[in-house]
Amino acid sequence: MKLQRKNxxxxxxxxxxxxxxxxxxTACGSDDTSGGGxxxxxxxxxxxxxxxxxxxxxxxSAQKNAxxxxxxxxxxxxxxxxxxxxxxGSGAGVTTFLQGQTAFAGSDSPLKPDEVTKSKQVCxxxxxxxxxxxxxxxxxxYNVPGVDxxxxxxxxxxxxxxxxxxxxxxxxxKKLNPGAKLPDLKIQPFHRxxxxxxxxxxxxxxxxxGGWKHEPxxxxxxxxxxxxxxxxxxxxxxKQTSGAISYFELSYATAGKIPTAKLDTGxxxxxxxxxxxxxxxxxxxTQVGKGNDLxxxxxxxxxxxxxxxxxxxxxxxxxxxxxxxxxxxxxKSFLTYISSKDGQSALKELGYAPxxxxxxxxxxxxxxxxx
Numbered sequence: 001m002k003l004q005r006k007n008x009x010x011x012x013x014x015x016x017x018x019x020x021x022x023x024x025x026t027a028c029g030s031d032d033t034s035g036g037g038x039x040x041x042x043x044x045x046x047x048x049x050x051x052x053x054x055x056x057x058x059x060x061s062a063q064k065n066a067x068x069x070x071x072x073x074x075x076x077x078x079x080x081x082x083x084x085x086x087x088x089g090s091g092a093g094v095t096t097f098l099q100g101q102t103a104f105a106g107s108d109s110p111l112k113p114d115e116v117t118k119s120k121q122v123c124x125x126x127x128x129x130x131x132x133x134x135x136x137x138x139x140x141x142y143n144v145p146g147v148d149x150x151x152x153x154x155x156x157x158x159x160x161x162x163x164x165x166x167x168x169x170x171x172x173x174k175k176l177n178p179g180a181k182l183p184d185l186k187i188q189p190f191h192r193x194x195x196x197x198x199x200x201x202x203x204x205x206x207x208x209x210g211g212w213k214h215e216p217x218x219x220x221x222x223x224x225x226x227x228x229x230x231x232x233x234x235x236x237x238x239k240q241t242s243g244a245i246s247y248f249e250l251s252y253a254t255a256g257k258i259p260t261a262k263l264d265t266g267x268x269x270x271x272x273x274x275x276x277x278x279x280x281x282x283x284x285x286t287q288v289g290k291g292n293d294l295x296x297x298x299x300x301x302x303x304x305x306x307x308x309x310x311x312x313x314x315x316x317x318x319x320x321x322x323x324x325x326x327x328x329x330x331x332k333s334f335l336t337y338i339s340s341k342d343g344q345s346a347l348k349e350l351g352y353a354p355x356x357x358x359x360x361x362x363x364x365x366x367x368x369x370x371x
Contacts (some may be wrong), residue, residue, distance in 0.1 A: 002115035012118035024027045042272045048336050058086040059106030061230040062198050063134040063314040065251040065350050067106070070338045080333040082328050087230060089255045091195025091218045097317055098122060099258070103327040104335070105317040106280040107131075108197020109218060110288070111297035119319070126321025126371075130295040131363050133338060135353035137259040139253045142224030142245040143267055144168055145183060148164070154210025154309075155263040160245065161189050161206070163224030168243065176264060190246035191220045191235045194229035201298070208282070208300040209309065210284060247310070250275070251351035263310070266303040274309020277308035279353045285313070292320050292366050311353075321371050332370050341361040 012155050031314035045300050064087040069084045088096070090107040094115060100122045110130045111119070119128030124320065140157065142150060147168075152160075156172045159165040165172055169182040192199045195218040198338035203221070206212035213222035228246075229232045235252040238244040250273055262270035271277055281302050295315065302309050316335060323331060343356040 003026040003072055004065060016350045027208045035123060037265075046334055046340065047074060047077040047110070049081065050333040051327065052080035053082070053326065053330070055081060055083045055330045055334065056086075057084070057093075057104045057106065057187050058088045058096050058102055059317070060090045060108050060134075060314045061087035061232065062090075062136070062249045062312060063087075063106050063352075064107050064137075064231070065249075065255070066134050066347055066352055069346050069350065070334075070343060073343075074334055074337055078330075078333070081334075083330075083334065087232075089194035089230060090197030090200070094317060099126070103144055103318070103331045104323070107317055108312045108314050110315060111293075112319060122322070123319030124229065124322035126319050128317050129291075129293040129320045129366070130289055130315040131318060131335065131339070131366060132294055132313045132355060132359055133181075133295055133316050133335075133363065134284045134347065135278065135355060136275065136312065136351060137250045137273040137308050138198055138205075138247050138310040138312055139250045139258075140245065140247055140262050140310070141235060141253045141256075141258040141264070143238050143242055143258070144185065145242060146181050147177075147183075148259060149177075149180070149261070150261045151264055152261045154208075155333075156210075158206045158210035158212045160187055161191065162222045163189070170347055185243045188223075188241050188244040190226040190228055190237045190244055191222060191225050192231075192234060193220075193229050195219050197313060197314070198231060198247065198249065201300075205300040206287055207308045214232045240268070247341070249312075249351065250278075254351045263308065265307070265309055267307070270308060271307075271308045273308055274323075274350060275348050275353045277306050278311045279356075280304060280307040281309055281311045282313065282353060283356060288359075292369065294362055294366060295358075318367075319364075319368060320369070324371055328370065331366055335367045335370075336364060339367060 055223045060231045064092045067085045086089040093105035096102050098118050138284040168185045187333040200218045207216050228237045231252050234246040260273045262269045284299040288297045347354045
């Protein structure tokens with residue numbers, strides 16, 4: 001059973017990498033909630049099914065692999081509910097939510113003040129709030145023949161992604177990788193074509209630690225490079241393009257068997273992109289949201305030993321008040337499940353970092369107050 005469970009996780013992750021677009025999982029009609037159906041479906045007997053019908057949501061592609069597992073588990077337990085999460089990117093997800101088309105959105109960046117203001121038109125008598133749900137490292141994946149152990153730092157990455165360093169045997173890369181056989185190969189940097197919270201977090205790191213010449217944003221501002229849509233798009237390009245490099249969530253690197261760079265942060269040793277190392281960085285985050293808004297501020301310039309600095313926290317964006325009556329019960333039920341111990345326990349083997357207990361507790365308490 002354990003082997004079957006692992007194989008199911010791997011299949012889900014690979015499928016998420018290969019297939020872009022919406023995943024509509026309908027209730028399977030089974031009353032079995034024992035968890036025998038695979039990853040994320042374990043221990044779902046505690047799910048409290050409320051509401052029925054369709055629940056539409058969209059946004060962050062960073063959390064797509066997690067959503068795939070959560071939706072399967074929830075739909076298997078709650079046969080009267082159909083959940084459709086479309087990984088359109090954080091920017092598009094927030095826009096769609098603010099247009100009143102979805103019950104909630106996924107965003108890898110907290111809401112901006114103007115977005116909160118706009119949300120009051122949709123959230124009658126209330127406003128949109130950030131609910132942290134998925135944590136994890138943004139890996140720097142690469143495809144350099146003959147190089148299996150690569151070290152980079154923020155200044156070098158800033159120059160690579162701004163087309164200032166153009167060859168893999170550049171002196172700056174050689175200095176970080178003494179003894180490595182770096183080829184005289186053109187660097188092919190890929191960035192997101194869509195407005196992306198992953199881009200926002202990645203460029204915040206480049207700005208904080210690497211002297212990035214542009215302002216961090218969801219929209220790519222660097223010079224040169226090539227673009228692809230979604231985390232699945234850029235990771236696929238890295239896998240198939242010699243000399244390529246890009247940034248995407250660790251789950252995509254794991255699924256595609258793409259090597260990832262260690263980061264020289266100024267700590268004693270370069271830091272790997274791992275769930276545990278991301279958790280060390282996320283533990284330094286501070287809550288900056290007010291009231292029921294649980295938005296976090298991350299430390300992208302951490303030099304703590306073993307702390308991986310390019311991390312993100314995906315928020316589910318929902319109305320604190322003024323949710324649509326026809327979707328409120330199902331929204332609360334689903335968000336309660338994914339923030340629960342059962343929901344969060346499915347994350348680590350997918351390459352995500354479960355929320356710290358105190359944050360998850362706050363999220364569940366806040367979800368319970370949605371109206």
